[in-house]
Amino acid sequence: MRISLITTVKNEENSIRAFLESILQQSRPPDEFIIVDGGSTDKTVEILQEYTPLFKRKNIIYKIIVKKGANIAKGRNIAISNSSGDIIACTDAGCVLSKAWLEEIARSFEQDPSVDIVSGWYEPLATSKFEEIVAEITYPKLKKVLRNPSKFLPSSRSIAFKKKCWKKVGGYPEWLYTAEDTLYDILLKRAGCKFVFNPNAVVYWKVRENLRKLFRQYYNYAKGDGEANLFFWRYFLVCYFPIIAILISLIYWRTNNVSPLLLGIIYLTGLISYLFGEVIYRGGSVRKILVNLPLALIIEITILVARTIGYTYGFLKRFKYKKTTKELTRL
Template sequence: MAVSVIATVLNEVDEIPNLVASLSDQTLIAAEVVIVDGGSTDGTWEWLLNARSQYPALLPIRDESCNLKQSPGPIARGRNVAIAAASSDIIACADAGCTYRPDWLANLTASILSGVAEYALGGSCIDPASPTVWDIASAPFFGVKLNPNEPTKSCTARSMAFRKELWQRVGGFPETVLLGEDTLFDAKVRKLVTPAFAQRAKAFYRPRHALRSALRQLASYAVADGALGIRPARLFRNLARCVVEVLALIALRWTPIPLLCILVLENYFAFHFDWRSLQRASFRIWAARFIFSLLVPWVVSWNQIKGGITKANQPNRQNA
């Protein structure tokens, strides 16, 4: 059975060459690589047109309805347009800002091609080639691994595959939301089938974060969660952390013990996800992870409540 790879882009001229090159260098050759451009103005579309001579499987589509000016959910719409145009029975989703190892597509779709599953998730990890300090510091709070060989059960459309018929059954990616569309799609699919978690099928993600951009992304995701009314348990956990931290500071008037206990707990929250992967990291990275972890409950709580009140997603950087 043939496999089509799809992605949606907007103003990604610096990222698109690496994405297309890695998707075209797979051991399992895709029938086509369908990339929907939502109306780029930075040269992305022109690069895609010129690249067709080098990459015969590349199928670029320009659809300006896949833009925040035309759709409340341009990323989801771009994926739906690409999937509808794909000719294969099996669809693999990729994403700009990522590259993929040559065995990615084969590993991601193996369970579907063998008939074991209809839906597979590969997860994502920080590209080890050129991470920033804040890429590493923020990674686990975005469900991103540091080690490509770590198991993952997170959902991300950076590395996701399914039968096209399954996509049709759930009504595609929801085009009413800007962020969190893959989470909602995953929730709908899991009501019908159990996902297979593919090993060695992670997207190599290059966010290139500074502290400010990492916090901005965290805030955007929290606003989206609030607007969609999802992950209330996460909001409760982060609110509880905020309240306990404030009480510990107040208690300093009498005793430092509560604050010391909080610092021990905060160390656990900061490093329990992937401390083994950080064993050889510099002190600067350890300090950045701890600082970012301290900020997480405050950023998440404020912005998830804000999203729940306003019911509005924040625009992404391309549409800002």
């Protein structure tokens, strides 16, 4: 079984070495490793080139393709188009792979040749209290996923699939800047491809270290979901329904002389209830959130605002497309 590992990069000079080292240390190395750079302006490409002899020493075919302006989806499609393996393993720069990641991926295909897609797992790489709380609020927990792994939509930071499946659905949707891997998963499922979940194929993913980067992350995620018309009712209930409720309550307050303090208490209670609901849903630690409640509330508000603005912009933007894509017509 020949496995091609692919990834895309852009301006990753601060994290690329740890990523490359984790690939070199794989217990089951890839047969080839193809990287598409989307136009880095830092030393990313220079660092990638430094590693050429190290991959050659491991007998791994190592290709660096520079395609300025390529988004993540296009970069992945370019990498896969230049691959020779029947199995495509995909991850993201900025991550660190566990030593047995690719070995576990390969084992899943070997144990059941009818499997088309192996969904790997990812764990947060948190180095501060802020990052720990972000992880508790936003990262799904393994015990939660294991209850119903068939519903899990794997991130392309930890996934592998047969190349024929990629061809069957037309590749990653290049018209999306984010949420491309979520839509790709949905299209694979609709095409009848067989998924299997391997919790031992673990990738460690760096948590955003401040509110500005966290806001940008969830703004981009929500924008992609809006463009792809994904999870509308989820966003409506989480983002838009509270705004409607607040506006109605403010009108009621103005006409019935309700205490502003009472309204504030109601809003805060609602926000705290939603926060703990999110943590419990993802299988996180309620105790850890309770101890760090002020910080957790600030993080939750930042994410909610980012999602609301991002999804609204993305949903409106999808109407600007001159030609309806196959993906849009099927959703």
